[in-house]
Amino acid sequence: MSRVEVRKTYKLYLGGDFPRSESGRSYEVLKPQGTFLANAVRASRKDVRDAVVAARKAQPNWASATAYNRGQVLYRIAEMMETRRPELASEVAAAEGKRGSDKQIDTAIDTFVWYAGLADKLSQIAGGLNPVAGPYFNLTVPEPTGVVGIVAPESPSLAGVVARIAPALCGGNATVVLASEAHPLPSIALAECLATADVPGGVVNILTGHKDELVPILASHGDVDAIDITGVEDSAIADTEIAAAGNIKRVIRAEGSPSPTEAIAFMEFKTVWHPKGT
Amino acid sequence: MAMTEALSMELVERIGGSVDKVGAEERAAALSKRSIKKDSKLWALDLAVRCIDLTTLEGQDTPGKVRQMASKAIRPDPGDPTIPSVAAVCVYPRLVSVAKEAVKGSSVKVASVATGFPSGQMAADLRVEEIRRAIADGADEIDNVISRGALLAGDEQAIFDEVVVAKEACGDVHLKVIIEAGELATYDRVRRASLIAMAAGADVIKTSTGKISPASTLPFCLVMAEAIRDFQHETGRKVGLKVAGGIRSSKDAIRYLVIVNETLGDDWLDPDMFRIGASSLLNDLLMQIHKQRTGIYADPDRYTQD
Incomplete structure (x- = not known):
């Protein structure tokens, strides 16, 4: 007797849970050949709102965890991705084709390992003791910006989103991620790794849907x-920057491969003056 | 004391009735799903602002805190003159004179809790004295707690008498009677306490002090609103309703408005007949109004916390 297939419902990752959209909508995701692959959730503006609330709530605790501890959690994500490698690989292959999919998983996992190592070095690299003309210590300390919205690039479907989440998490930010619109499923597979990797609920929220x-x-x-x-289309960048100016948001763009600069882009700097005592 | 027909326990017996627990919870849940959108939502948000008793009832309250709150009550959003003032500020009796001075010249009223708030465990003569003092200091409204202990011990007449005395002490000043539904445990008792308070002359009945949990819930609100409706059918007198405690989101506030509208009608959609006791709710209402008007989700840091 043939067994009834158990198919997976791809959902959002929001506040540590996997809900459907409050709107109940979905959209079709296609294979590289253009045929139907699966339905993904089409998130609504209210899902964005809920994700921001969850991120805001989670951010202070994530930022106040020691940098060493954040590094451990990032490394744990890499471990969880390694154990789920076959699943990640099949999602990436289904989305973008088999070719290069293994390499992409390597890159994604290595990115988390790289930023895990950076976590407790970030403040030494970005901060420091500034020379000033006076009897003062002048210290600069990097602090997380807070809640960061991330528009993930359309491709590579997995390594692309990881390259943006990892540096943001490294310094203690919480994130609301809009996944690749054409290839959202690897992001949801990633969410399943995050949920089992000691990342506190709400620190990463992943929404799938229409970017426009x-x-x-x-x-x-x-x-x-x-x-x-x-991941914002060139034609929409100007409007996005204008909208971001409403509350003077920091606007960030990927520079390239893992580097301290990528993590520092998500940080703010606090400068402290302290009199030199005798 | 001479009791008129309107002021007697006999009236409570005549109205009587008991509450179907499952039915009340089911109806409250069903009404809470009603969708209020666009212009109706803006209207409801504006009404909710006008119905707020902006409250601070903490041991750490200072005259400065009360003055700050009063200025927020008068002009909730300094950057937006279209936002109306709230109905009242609600404070402890010691701070009434400060609050009265701070709201001078505005439409905002001063409400004072009294009678041994929040427990109500206070001797009868001191209860009345506290009301008199608060009124002498300028309170426009008195939030009076009942002796839940007496009620739970079965002495309904004691509750009735203390509300009669409180109303006498209040005179024309608005008397709100807090029945503290969360401590009464059953909906039957909530209904009973509501009827006693109304029969004894309460101008408004109020769900909770906000100091215990559960404070105000939708079913409590429904049960009390139905008691008000039945009381009006019997006597023709319209009694107000105040919900307080744990109402922090605009969504919740709108749910209460829906229940009040569906149970009592739109005569009650007015700050004279319906109040929401709250502190953090106001900021959420302001943020929702901003969102509704501009389509942009607001920044909580734009609004003062006190």
Whole structure:
């Protein structure tokens, strides 16, 4: 007797849970050949709102965890991705084709390992003791910007989103991620790794859906402190930056491969003056 | 004391009735799903602002805190003159004179809790004295707690008498009677306490002090609104309703408005007949109004916390 197939419902990752959209909508995701692959959730503006609330709630605890502890959690994500490698690989292959999919998983996992190592070195690299003309210590300390909206690039479907989440998490930010619109499923597989990797609920929230609908909401949202526009289409960048200016959001774009600069882009700097005593 | 027909326990017996627990919870849940959108939502948000008793009832309250709150009550959003003032500020009796001075010249009223708030465990003569003092200091409204202990011990007449005395002490000053539904445990007792308070002359009945949990719930609100409706059918007198405690989101506030509208009608959709006791709710209402008008989700840091 043939067994009834158990198919997976791809959902959102929001506040540590996997809900469907409050709107109940979905959209079709296609294979590289253009045929039907699966249905993904089409998130609404209210899902964006809920994700920002969850991120705001989670951010202070994530930021106050020691840098060493954040590094451990990032490394744990890499471990969880390694154990789920076959699943990640099949999602990436289904989305973008078999060719290069293994290499992409390697890159994604290595990215988390790289930023895990950076976590407790970030403040030494970005901060420091500044020379000033006076009897003062002048210290600069990097602090997380807060809640960061990330518009993930369309491809590579997995390594692309990881390259943006990892540096943001490294310094203690919480994130609201709009996944690749054409290839959202690897992001949801990633969410399943995050959920089992000691990442506190709400620190990463992943929404799938139409970017032209969701990016303006995220970019204009008053309680989002920065937006990463790496995955925003060129034609929409100007409007996104104008919307982001409403509450003077930091606007960030990917520079390239893992580097301290990528993590520092998500940080703010606090400078402290302290008199030199005798 | 001479009791008129309107002021007697006999009236409570005549109205009587008991509450179907499952039915009340089911109806409250069903009404809470009603969708209020666009212009109706803006209207409801504006009404909710006008119905707020902006409250601070903490041991750490200072005259400065009360003055700050009063200025927020008068002009909730300094950057937006279209936002109306709230209905009242609600404070402890010692701070009434400060609050009265701070709201001078505005439409905002001063409400004072009294009678041994929040427990109500206070001797009868001191209860009345506290009301008199608060009124002498300028309170426009008195939030009076009942002796839940007496009620739970079965002495309904004691509750009735203390509300009669409180109303006498109040005179024309608005008397709100807090029945503290969360401590009464059953909906039957909530209904009973509501009827006693109304029969004894309460101008408004109020769900909770906000100091215990559960404070105000939708079913409590429904049960009390139905008691008000039945009381009006019997006597023709319209008694107000105040919900307080744990109402923090605009969504919740709108749910209460829906229940009040569906149970009592739109005469009650007015700050004279319906109040929401709250502190953090106001900021959420302001943020929702901003969102509704501009389509942009607001930044909580734009609004003062006190």
